[in-house]
Structure formats: structure tokens, C-alpha cells
Amino acid sequence: MELSSMLAYQEIDKERSKLESEFMQTECVREYNAAKKTLQSATEQVVSQNAAAGELVKQMQTLIAEYDALEKELKEAESALPEVEDLDGAEFFSRNVQKLLQQLKTLAGEINKVSTKIVELNQAHAATMAAGKNAKQKVASTKEAYMAEREKVxxxxEALKKKLEEAAKSCSEKFIAEYQRLKQAKKTPVLVPLSGYNCGGCFMELSGDALTVLDNSPYVICPNCGRIVYRG
Ligand SMILES: [Zn+2]
Structure with missing residues (x-):
């Protein structure tokens, strides 16, 4: 594989990256993208808030059913009390009523807690909806400028994309795949000149073996960062 083809590919890719980052830095593009991001996160929040609300409603329904059942039990226990004639029996029923009352109190406390959570969730939901609405308006109001900027660039x-495809034809598929992998890993530039005895990317000193490879080959893979090192 020709080193010069690889370097040519990298040069065009650098140009494309520069153009892309200039585009992304444009005021109207930044505004539009930020609004989109806010809208996206508000949408996700609403989904999770709805799920949480469903869960709380279920909890509340269970608690209320438990409360109703206990209340019924208590009424029965209370009505049974006057019929109890012996003292031991009366004491047992009295204790039973006390126990049921205590359980009712505990349940009422839990119902209160869930109720507070529902109120808080409602407030959070209202805030998210307001933020989402704002973001949506912002997206709508910045879209035109964004699209105009996009049209301009x-x-x-497209021209650089074509040039890049053309340049890729002179390189191996393996190189293109490796180039894209390193770029994804933010190890750019991918092809770096040897700097003294060091990798021009991560600046780690190359081993004698790696340097020997460079004597016979136009490039060597840096064992530390994986970049493609060539003699500049
Ligand atoms: Zn390196």
C-alpha cells in the first residue's frame, strides 16, 4: 500500500473535518443543535416521568385497597366487641382493635408519602413540559437559519466526500477501516511522522524493533497508540 495514497486520504479527511467543525461552530447551528438536544432530553424525561407516574398510581391503588380491607376488618372487630362476654375475650378483641388501628395509621402514613411523591412528580413533569415547549419553539425559530447554513456548506x-471516496480507491480496505477506527477513538491525525525516535502522535519512544521495521517499510504501527507512524 502506498504511503502517499494514505497521506492523501488523510489530507482530504482533515479538510472535511475542518469544514464540519466550522459548520458546527456557526452560531445558528450551535443554537439549533442545543435546542434539539434540550428537546430530546425533555422528551426522554417525559417518558421516564410517565413510567414513574404509572408506578406510583399502582402503588397508591394497592395501598388504598389494603387500607379499605383493614378498615372493614376494624369495623367488624369493633362491632364484635360488645358481644364478647368474658374478660379475656374482651381484652383480646381490644388488643386486636388497637393493632388494626396501628396498621391503619402506618398505611395512612405510606399513602401520604406516595401522595407527596405524586405531587412532586407532577411539578417536575410540568417543568419538563415547559422546558420542552420552549425548546420546541427554539428549534422551530432557528431551523430556517440552520438549513440555510447547511445549504451553503x-x-x-459533497465535493470532499467524492474526493475522499476517490482517494479511498487507492488505499486498502484494511487501511480505511483502521483509519476510521482510530478516528472514532479520537486518535487523529491517524498518520503521524516519526519525531526523533518517538511516535508523532502519542510521543512514546518506539522500540528498536519498530524502528527496524521503519527501515524496511514506509510505516509502522505505534504499539502504544496504534497510529500509523512514517518517516517524515
Ligand atoms: Zn503512538
Missing amino acids: MPAV
Whole structure:
């Protein structure tokens, strides 16, 4: 594989990256993207808030059913009390009523807690909806400027894309895959010149073996960062 083809590919890719980052830095593009991001996160929040609300309603229904059942039990226990004639029996029923009352109190406390959570969730939901609405308006109001900017830059992007595809034809598929992998890992530039005895990317000193490879080959893979090192 020709080193010069690889370097040519990298040069075009650098140009494309520069163009892309200039586009992303444009005021209206930044505004539009930020609004989109806010809208996206508000949408996700609403989904999780709805799920949480469903869960709380279920909890509340269970607690209320438990409360109703206990209340019924208590009424029965209370009505049974006057019929109890012996003292031991009366004491047993009295204790039973006390126990049921205590359980009712505990349940009422739990119902209160869930109720507070529902109120808090409602407030959070209202805030999220308001933020989402704002973001949606912002997206709508910045879209036109964003699209205009995009239209402006598109021909240059397309031209570079074509150039890049053309340049890729002179390189191996393996190199292109490796190049994309390193780029994803933010190890750019991918092809770096040897700097003294060091990798021009991570600046780790190359081993004698790696340097020997460079004597016979146009490039060597840096064992530390994986970049492609060539003699500059
Ligand atoms: Zn390196």
C-alpha cells in the first residue's frame, strides 16, 4: 500500500473535518443543535416521568385497597366487641382493635408519602413540559437559519466526500477501516511522522524493533497508540 495514497486520504479527511467543525461552530447551528438536544432530553424525561407516574398510581391503588380491607376488618372487630362476654375475650378483641388501628395509621402514613411523591412528580413533569415547549419553539425559530447554513456548506461537503471516496480507491480496505477506527477513538491525525525516535502522535519512544521495521517499510504501527507512524 502506498504511503502517499494514505497521506492523501488523510489530507482530504482533515479538510472535511475542518469544514464540519466550522459548520458546527456557526452560531445558528450551535443554537439549533442545543435546542434539539434540550428537546430530546425533555422528551426522554417525559417518558421516564410517565413510567414513574404509572408506578406510583399502582402503588397508591394497592395501598388504598389494603387500607379499605383493614378498615372493614376494624369495623367488624369493633362491632364484635360488645358481644364478647368474658374478660379475656374482651381484652383480646381490644388488643386486636388497637393493632388494626396501628396498621391503619402506618398505611395512612405510606399513602401520604406516595401522595407527596405524586405531587412532586407532577411539578417536575410540568417543568419538563415547559422546558420542552420552549425548546420546541427554539428549534422551530432557528431551523430556517440552520438549513440555510447547511445549504451553503453542502456543496463543499459533497465535493470532499467524492474526493475522499476517490482517494479511498487507492488505499486498502484494511487501511480505511483502521483509519476510521482510530478516528472514532479520537486518535487523529491517524498518520503521524516519526519525531526523533518517538511516535508523532502519542510521543512514546518506539522500540528498536519498530524502528527496524521503519527501515524496511514506509510505516509502522505505534504499539502504544496504534497510529500509523512514517518517516517524515
Ligand atoms: Zn503512538
